[in-house]
Amino acid sequence: MATYAEMQEIFEDIKSDLRYDHELNGCLNCGICTATCPSAHFYDYSPREIVQLLWTENVEQIYDAMQEKIWACAQCMTCAARCPFKNSPGGLVSIMREVAIKHGMQSAKDVLRPFGRVMLKLITTGNQLSPDMIQPDHFPDWGPNIQKVKGNLKTLRKAIPVRTLQTTDTAWETSLKTSVEMYTIWEMTGVLKQLETMDENLYDVIQDFIEEKREEYEESLEEQEQGNG
Ligand code: SF4
Ligand code: SF4
Incomplete structure (x- = not known):
């Protein structure tokens, strides 16, 4: 209290x-x-x-x-x-x-805890959901309606005119550069600070991941520079 x-x-x-x-x-x-x-x-x-x-x-x-x-x-x-x-x-x-x-109110922690996995997926991949995940095993709560998209997903997505949405393999793939930009936005807007207040363990896991991705990005820039030089 x-x-x-x-x-x-x-x-x-x-x-x-x-x-x-x-x-x-x-x-x-x-x-x-x-x-x-x-x-x-x-x-x-x-x-x-x-x-x-x-x-x-x-x-x-x-x-x-x-x-x-x-x-x-x-x-x-x-x-x-x-x-x-x-x-x-x-x-x-x-x-x-x-x-x-x-x-850091306990009520906020209790409400947000179930979203930890969503947050992890969002930050580590740039997406909450990939098209291939829309399958009955992942959404038992959707009941029989999930059958309407199951199996036909590739065909259905080919009908979408935007080029990047035409395959389930590459759709929503986030580039390294975009990921690193997102991390910076989350840092500067205080989102990561909020995450630290709510769930320190999840924050540590995500911070390690971000550091690795940043290093990977730096290396790719150096390689690019060497290639140009
Ligand atoms: S609708 Fe507006 S004025 Fe009416 S009770 Fe709600 S907040 Fe008050
Ligand atoms: S549920 Fe909708 S209508 Fe009710 S308080 Fe929240 S925003 Fe307003």
Whole structure:
């Protein structure tokens, strides 16, 4: 449990986000956002409540909402499109989630843990999914619908006019140069720092991988230079 001072600090971080004043403009308490929110139908969650907590600056209840409620939002932004006050409860939730990550809150760690494998795949290959992975063994939760793409994948992809999407072997292959550029973007935007806060082991594995890839890239540049010289 955080101290009151820590809760205040968390709220100050939310409030100082550049998007905050744009996403929160007051509240009529009309409930339109909650009435149209898909998550509110299935979970103990209400975008109106989130807006009210932030508007009244109740730091303890804001902290409490960050333990579970904010993770129920589907980020569909229906609320932002409907609010007569031009609030964006979904946008505010987005800020709160980022602050939860920044502060290494346990709720963020619990929610993000299952995505560790996705993150590893994304960073090490540049893709979350390769076309060849769309097979029944990988997606048992898709049920019989997966049969519609199974087997016909190569034929189906040949029908796609973009050249790089015509084969399942080379489609989505990320070049070394692009990978190294992505690592730099993730570093400079703080994504890797966030990952370190959330999962130190995964961060170490990914850092080792990035270092290897960078060395590989440097070597390929040197070879290229020698070839030109
Ligand atoms: S963005 Fe979140 S809060 Fe807004 S309607 Fe969608 S699920 Fe509900
Ligand atoms: S729709 Fe807007 S004004 Fe109405 S309760 Fe939701 S946030 Fe408040």
